[in-house]
Amino acid sequence: MPCGGGDGRRRPAMRSKCLIREAKEPLDAAGGALTLSRCSHGETVATFDTRDGIKRRISLGKRRLLCDTSSKKQKKKAQTTSELPEELVLEILVRLPVKSLRRFKCVSKAWRTTISDPSFISSHLKRSASRWEQNPSLLITPHTLDRAVQGQNWPTTFSSNIRFYQWQQGAPKARLVHGMDFAGEFSSVCVFAHCDGLVLLPTDTNVYLFNPATRDVLTLPESNRNKRPGIIVLPVGFGRDPRTGLYKVARSFFRSRDPETGMYNMGMEVCTVGGGGAAPCWRETASDQPYPVEAWVTTQTTVKGGMYWIIDKRHLKPRPHAILRFGLEDETFGVTRLPDELDPGDDDFFHLDVMGGELCLTGSHVGEPDEHPLIIWALVEDDDDAQRSLWEQRYRINVTDLFHPLALLPNSGSGSAMMIWLSHKLYCYDLRSNELTVVCELERLRYERHRTGSFRSAQRDAYFFNVIPYTESLVSITD
Secondary structure, three states: OOOOOOOOOOOOHHHHHHHHHHHHHHHHOOOEEEEEEOOOOOOEEEEEEEEOEEEEEEEEOOHHHOOOOOOOHHHHHHHOOOOOOHHHHHHHOOOOOHHHHHHHOOOOOHHHHHHHHHHHHOOOOOOOOHHHHHHEEEEEEEEEEOOOOOOOOOOOOOOOOEEEEEEEEOOOOEEEEEEEOOOOOOEEOOEEEOOOEEEEEOOOOOOEEEEEEOOOOEEEEOOOOOOOOOOOOEEEEEEOOOOOEEEEEEEEEEEEOOOOOEEEEEEEEEEEEHHHHHHOOOEEOEEEEEEEOOOOOEEEEEEEEEEEEEEEEOOOOOOEEEEEEEEOOOOOEEEEOOOOOOOHHOOOOOOEEEOOOEEEEEEOOOOOOOOOOEEEEEEEEOOOOOOOEEEEEEEEEEOOOEEEEEEEHHOOOOOEEEEEEOOOOOEEEEEEOOOEEEEOOOOOOOEEOOOOOHHHHOOEEEEEEEEOOOOOOOOOOOO
């Protein structure tokens, strides 16, 4: 059948059969189990058992949902009596993985319209995020070099072959979600930014935006505002504007150099993606950022409409004990004070991450000895007007090397364990016993090969890995 339903005629029996068949297993893992039963008098009832204990029953009448009749008379009867109620169809569709929904767009024009509707996309994303909290998954991208060049601070010989692999704890293999070869369009890559299942890849030439689940790719337009030569990758961030729901890429650039201090003034440009409007383009913010930000740093920390950047303090006197905040709604800058307990000697040696919907800072506590545990603080209040920032100390981790916290693991006893990423390994840290266990060695993990479907390990071919929390979504980046 052509995509979109061909002649537009309705095929209820076929849609019911493929929908129930596709929904059977995903529904069990999506926070609500679907059960179809037939009463003694022939009535079919759909029952939803949700995780919060609520049961919903929908009567389908005397319908033959999974008819597989042989006679034309029976087939005709099945087509006229087997269509599912719209409410039940939506309840099932919103629980399905993106791969299934991409296929179901071709079942009928009505389904294509439903699955493409912004409200459906939003509902599907919320359910995917809820499912992720119960069973976190990660997106892993190994980056290899075409050749090694001595003396480079950061390689400029990266392969332009990008692969996204999905991995869940305990799995011996990582499944290929999407891959693309950019045929030499860039030669250097940096750390990913991500939001709502979308992934931003900054390179030395272009900035690319992916939705790995739908396999959409968008190359952002070029910009010539940067005036500082020799910068391979500019500081970049990505997030969603809470007011409009549109996604924005923010990039810092070097405007001009002060002849007395030798420092560069920095500006910020923004590119809005999606919304069905004009083609994406870069535009400057109304005001420049008050502090320079660390070059090469991709901000992965967009929380509640705010994008947080690490300040470059090398030439600043006095050194601000703060990070820079960029509001995606009004595109203005603010300053967020760092935790008072953060060691001033290490106030530029910390990580910013998002965990549990909160901005988390991992660093050293003041007054600790050299071989000291690391502290994770969470930002609970950030008031630009009052110039007040409130951080709470959440976790004390007996690990001395700086790491990235990825997720709290719900299946380990009331969230008593945390998954962390350090170098080329993923660990499970028991918050009660302080035991650290390797759960995945990224170099030894077996990755699904493109086209062949076989699996092989990265061994030592990978120069570094991008690892981000991954929630699949239907969000469009090409409309």
